[in-house]
Amino acid sequence: MTVVREIVLKALKTGYLTIEAEEELRQQFSKQHSLADIDALARLQRATINGFVKQESRQLNLG
16 A cells, blocks of 8 residues: 555545645656556545545645
């Protein structure tokens, strides 16, 4: 399993995406990624849109 998919699974499990995890996702995607990584990121995006995962960075901007 790639780092991208590990980060996504952790966020889906905990319902929370940390700033550090977001930054790691950016770094990983700037290097290389597979179709499975893109699919995992799309799942994470849907989960955040639907309110299943909260983004730490968005919460800091609101508070």
